[in-house]
Amino acid sequence: MTSFLGKQLPLLVAFFAGVTMVIAFFTSEQTISNFAQDQLVWVTIVGGFALMLGAVSITTVSINHIKQRKEGWQYRIPLLVFLALTLGSAILEGTEQGTMYDWVFQKMYTPMDSTMFSLLAFFIASAAYRAFRARTIEATILLITATIVMLGRVPMGRIIFSYLPQVTDWIMNYPNLSVQRGIIIGAALGAASMSLRIILGVERTYLGRS
Amino acid sequence: MASRVAEFLSSIDRRYIFLLISLSVVFPLIFKFPLPVAISPETQALYDRVDSIPDGSTVMLTFDYYPSTLAETEPMSIAALKHLWRKNMKIVTMSTVGLGGPSIAERVMATMAKEFNRTYGIDYVNLGYKANYTAVLLGLGTSFRAIYPTDFYGTPLDSLPMMQNVDKYGDLKFIYIVSDNGIVDYWVGLANAQFGASMGAGVTAVMAPKFYAYVRAQQLVGLLGGMKGASEYEFLVGSEGMATAGMGAQSMVHLTIIGLIIIGNFAYFWGRRRR
Amino acid sequence: MSPQTTQMFEFTLAALLTLCIFSYLYRDNPFYRFAEHIFAGISAGYYAGLIWHAVIVQQLWVPITHEGTFSLFVPGILGALMFTRFFDRISFLSRISIAFVVGNTAGISIMQQLHGYVLPQVSDTITGLETSGTWYALVGGWVIFAGVVTTLLYFYFSKEHKGALGVTARIGIVFIMVSFGAHFGYTVMGRVSLLIGRMQFLLRDWLGLIN
Structure with a gap:
């Protein structure tokens, strides 16, 4: 029974869920369309529960961290306090403007998130200084293109050389586009075959270890 | 002497570079100077398409971005909103980004609604967020009400005057995507390819190079790339905002980084030749 | 508190958190780690709160209790099975829910990849x-x-x-x-x-x- 519920049933579920969506693409038959639409609604709900796992997981890990007095356990306390505050406020007050939930997000989370990503500007500049070397022909091509694009995409580039924006447009719309298109086509073919393997039960790694 | 200079340049503490970058941002923000604006063809195409939509139509504006990229994406949303509301359009908003999307949408829409004197439920609706974007984007092609039984606030869609005749992509004249992630692929691959929805996108600079392929294939009508794209759109709608204000600093930092690359290479090759 | 004072307090709080994160540029330090953990706590709480309303209340509780859409018990149960991952003896049950989501996404993906990307992109390359x-x-x-x-x-x-x-x-x-x-x-x-x-x-x- 355990083997059926843990192995065969998930493969059957994946097969039917996948096949339903493929058939629904080709047919306008009402029963199938309705069933496919219901399935999509169900998936949005199950997907929501999956996102909740993260909150449960970080809570249990943090509590264990504090209990066992692991290194940096003190930092887990504000983590749990703000998790509880945000979630508690959502449940008691709601998520709209004027709630503690929204305030904590807009006034605390947003500046931190924006700043974390802005740190990358410093690291990318430092990396460009240390590692961006014209050692080979390929690296030189990359370097020259990057320089043209960096200049061509800012207003000052036009002052330096009036045709830079047009040169940049050409690079983006022809050589760049062609490579991105090649990658899109290649990745799409790969993703389609992987999807087929999942539906047919050949690919099972998503089920985890047995 | 020369080799010592090369060695010095190679061993500069990275914190000096950080300081240099900070100064390159701060000075142009404080001491502003006028800069020319060059409109890229993709921005112009998006603007022209939006401009050609009949006044009063219902369109969708998405907030598919995290707070981390607000500097690039929020000016796009604001400029788009100005364009859409000057044409008295009804706007449906939604987000496929759980971590912040619906709250950002609510804040931006409420602020702009005050400026344009628009009413929730009549002039705009915030659908909010639902999990699993693949299923959401496919499901919306058939029924908004199935995927979103209520709006962000829990109000049934049927109770909102603006939503009376809106239930699928076919009821929208245009979808204006503002995103900082790969969701544009899904909009193109599902909403455009399977339901023929007309759409354009404003995306972060990191994502932009990929989406030129969709513009060329007419899967997207136009594209805004990063803060520069946002500043171009601000210029076109005649309302210069945060993106335009940042262009001086953007230019200066680019010049600084190019200078750093040149110095780095100079130090590397000079040092190598000496050895 | 006047609106100006409130706004100044909010800006100062946001600025202090910004500076805590920027302090990482010097080196890893307690201010950065403090802000980093608040950040993690809020993101987990935000997600959970959003799902509580957007999914559990709006997509499950209200349709089942107010409109009698009992078929929604199916995704409700599948969603609940996700949490069996935290119990070793029955964790295998979560695979059913995962398979449902993955299978559905795979089914959509096949057509999305071929019809949405490969054909239009190849077509435009040739035309x-x-x-x-x-x-x-x-x-x-x-x-x-x-x-x-x-x-x-x-x-x-x-x-x-x-x-x-x-x-x-x-x-x-x-x-x-x-x-x-x-x-x-x-x-x-x-x-x-x-x-x-x-x-x-x-x-x-x-x-x-x-x-």
Whole structure:
């Protein structure tokens, strides 16, 4: 029974869920369309529960961290306090403007998130200084293109050389586009075959270890 | 002497570079100077398409971005909103980004609604967020009400005057995507390819190079790339905002980084030749 | 508290958190780690709170209790099964829910990839070679065609890159380097924009140094 519920049933579920969506693409038959639409609604709900796992997981890990007095356990306390505050406020007050939930997000989370990503500007500049070397022909091509694009995409580039924006447009719309298109086509073919393997039960790694 | 200079340049503490970058941002923000604006063809195409939509139509504006990229994406949303509301359009908003999307949408829409004197439920609706974007984007092609039984606030869609005749992509004249992630692929691959929805996108600079392929294939009508794209759109709608204000600093930092690359290479090759 | 005082308090709080994160540029330190953990706590709480309303209340509780849509018990149960992952003895049950989501996504993906990307992109690559346009467009069409083909061949690793394949792969790498260079330029542009955004906040909203 355990083997059926843990192995065969998930493969059957994946097969039917996948096949339903493929058939629904080709047919306008009402029963199938309705069933496919219901399935999509169900998936949005199950997907929501999956996102909740993260909150449960970080809570249990943090509590264990504090209990066992692991290194940096003190930092887990504000983590749990703000998790509880945000979630508690959502449940008691709601998520709209004027709630503690929204305030904590807009006034605390947003500046931190924006700043974390802005740190990358410093690291990318430092990396460009240390590692961006014209050692080979390929690296030189990359370097020259990057320089043209960096200049061509800012207003000052036009002052330096009036045709830079047009040169940049050409690079983006022809050589760049062609490579991105090649990658899109290649990745799409790969993703389609992987999807087929999942539906047919050949690919099972998503089920985890047995 | 020369080799010592090369060695010095190679061993500069990275914190000096950080300081240099900070100064390159701060000075142009404080001491502003006028800069020319060059409109890229993709921005112009998006603007022209939006401009050609009949006044009063219902369109969708998405907030598919995290707070981390607000500097690039929020000016796009604001400029788009100005364009859409000057044409008295009804706007449906939604987000496929759980971590912040619906709250950002609510804040931006409420602020702009005050400026344009628009009413929730009549002039705009915030659908909010639902999990699993693949299923959401496919499901919306058939029924908004199935995927979103209520709006962000829990109000049934049927109770909102603006939503009376809106239930699928076919009821929208245009979808204006503002995103900082790969969701544009899904909009193109599902909403455009399977339901023929007309759409354009404003995306972060990191994502932009990929989406030129969709513009060329007419899967997207136009594209805004990063803060520069946002500043171009601000210029076109005649309302210069945060993106335009940042262009001086953007230019200066680019010049600084190019200078750093040149110095780095100079130090590397000079040092190598000496050895 | 007056609105101005409230706003000043909010800006100062946001600025202090911003500076805590920026302090990482000097080195890892307790201020950064404190802010980092608050950040993690809020993100987990935000997600859970959003799902509580958007999914559990709006998509499950209200439709089942108010409208009698009992079929929604199915995704409700499948969702609940996800949590069996935290109990070793019954954790295998969560696979059923995962399989449902993965299978559904795979089914959508097959058509999405072929119909949404492969066919339109291949089609546009070929129609770009039509001679009805200007010579500029025609040359552009051939550049794109060459770039697409050589890029695909460069990523074809089932055969050694020698002979004709070697030559085309070599051309492919030139195209790829141009594209990656453009990508690098755009990445710099994006990251710098985010830094500008933060500086605008500090200098304008918080310190009032700029308009």
